[in-house]
Amino acid sequence: MSLTVQIRKDTCILAQWVVMIRWVWMVLFSLTLLLFALGVYARFHRLLLFCSGADCGFNQLMIGEVYALRRLGISHTFYAWYHTALASGVGVIYVVTAAILFWRRSNHWMTIFVAAGMFMVPPLFYGSVVDALIWMYPQWYLPASVVRAIGLWFAILFSYLFPDGRFVPDWTRPLALIAAATACVSVLYASWSLSTVWRADAPLGPLFSFLLAGLLSSGLVAQVYRYRYVSSADERQQTKWMVLGLLGVVLEINAFALSAVLFPSLGQPGLRHALYYLVGSAINALFLLFWLATLVIAVLRYRLWEVDVIVRRTLVYTVLSALLALVYFGGIVLLENLFRGLTGQGNSQIASVLTTLAIAASFSPLRRFVQDRIDQRFYRHKYNEAQVVATFSTTTRHETDRDKLTEALLNVVQETLQPAQVSLWLRPIKTDEKRDKPNLVSSGVFLSNWR
Numbered sequence: 001m002s003l004t005v006q007i008r009k010d011t012c013i014l015a016q017w018v019v020m021i022r023w024v025w026m027v028l029f030s031l032t033l034l035l036f037a038l039g040v041y042a043r044f045h046r047l048l049l050f051c052s053g054a055d056c057g058f059n060q061l062m063i064g065e066v067y068a069l070r071r072l073g074i075s076h077t078f079y080a081w082y083h084t085a086l087a088s089g090v091g092v093i094y095v096v097t098a099a100i101l102f103w104r105r106s107n108h109w110m111t112i113f114v115a116a117g118m119f120m121v122p123p124l125f126y127g128s129v130v131d132a133l134i135w136m137y138p139q140w141y142l143p144a145s146v147v148r149a150i151g152l153w154f155a156i157l158f159s160y161l162f163p164d165g166r167f168v169p170d171w172t173r174p175l176a177l178i179a180a181a182t183a184c185v186s187v188l189y190a191s192w193s194l195s196t197v198w199r200a201d202a203p204l205g206p207l208f209s210f211l212l213a214g215l216l217s218s219g220l221v222a223q224v225y226r227y228r229y230v231s232s233a234d235e236r237q238q239t240k241w242m243v244l245g246l247l248g249v250v251l252e253i254n255a256f257a258l259s260a261v262l263f264p265s266l267g268q269p270g271l272r273h274a275l276y277y278l279v280g281s282a283i284n285a286l287f288l289l290f291w292l293a294t295l296v297i298a299v300l301r302y303r304l305w306e307v308d309v310i311v312r313r314t315l316v317y318t319v320l321s322a323l324l325a326l327v328y329f330g331g332i333v334l335l336e337n338l339f340r341g342l343t344g345q346g347n348s349q350i351a352s353v354l355t356t357l358a359i360a361a362s363f364s365p366l367r368r369f370v371q372d373r374i375d376q377r378f379y380r381h382k383y384n385e386a387q388v389v390a391t392f393s394t395t396t397r398h399e400t401d402r403d404k405l406t407e408a409l410l411n412v413v414q415e416t417l418q419p420a421q422v423s424l425w426l427r428p429i430k431t432d433e434k435r436d437k438p439n440l441v442s443s444g445v446f447l448s449n450w451r
Helices: 003-010 015-047 063-071 076-104 109-125 127-136 138-161 172-189 194-198 205-229 233-262 271-300 304-343 348-378 380-398 402-417 431-436
Strands: 419-426 443-450
Touching (some): 015 076, 015 109, 015 127, 015 138, 063 076, 076 109, 138 172, 172 205
8 A cells, every 4th residue: 555545545534523623724714714704895995095104004105105106107096906906806815715625625634724824814814804894894803813823733733743743752742732822822912914913012021922933933943854754755756845935925015014124215105015925025025925836736746756856947037137137237237337337428328238248149058057956966866867868878978888888888877767676687598699780789788676
């Protein structure tokens, strides 16, 4: 019996629990959907209101920013609809995906758990939606905070259980209980929003911040341990897909926050601040959808083995783009200074043309250089295989000695396939066959315990 089949059986729900768990899932699904729908409605009306200073909610504009956008042809109403459409679109896609997963495999508790986490992502990552709900309907504070606390707990628990539904390593079990207690207490100490409880000036804020950072870090450690010592080949690919999407979201969030630190004008009231919200919200939505796609691929085990190709190409073209940008801007500055020294005035057009030609000429060799360096550093095994095969191809073109060719063939099989044992069999050629087909060679390579 294969490992995959065994894991799927282990995650099946016992018959007597199926109906109850499905009902609990559907109740939680309906409550979350209702809260998010009301929150989107409340957020739309909140975005239509002007704000000032500390009273501004996330993405809410001051009156000066509204007039600045209007000069660009962007009305205040369009701005509100724009953010509402992004939040609604991402929320609907997550909810529909969760419902499809639940419909297809609701007899597997791990799939139910992942689907529940999916429809709780919008309230967590679009916190301003639920904040607006509590702002307009304060009576919804408790259910909204409870749903977000459950979503927070599910997010931490997911890192302990994915992909096979087992707590690995064993010390994640007590940490799961600590995470549940932390999420419950956060509801009691949050004033309006779950996000405020992690602030240093909130009651018990430093303690909660420490616990949250520790729990999230423990989930990362658990995934690394599982990947290295426990997971099968398929499970490792599932982990790669999940981590790929999660890293994208984390990097996007950090880049969004860091850009405001590096460029303080983006965080100050004005046109740049408003455009910062417009562009940032669209990028955030794209990365959330990318995370959803990677998670679905990981859960359904669809085309798992292509992740290495995607990661490899992403690394190559990210580094290549950074190098080309450095060459472009550095070349322009260098050439402008050179022209200024020779002629007394800079010529930006000639500098741009020459730099563009230099980039066009260096693109292919630079790409090969970057790809070779990345293969050597991160994909050493594949790099060695490619080198071995290339060497063997050269040998076959120039070598005629059978013994040397035999030795080269055995070496390339050993290096690329890495069998426990390898042997080469050459079928004796009869006299009549040799006379009819003098160049006939019959051979075979036998492998045992191919890893």
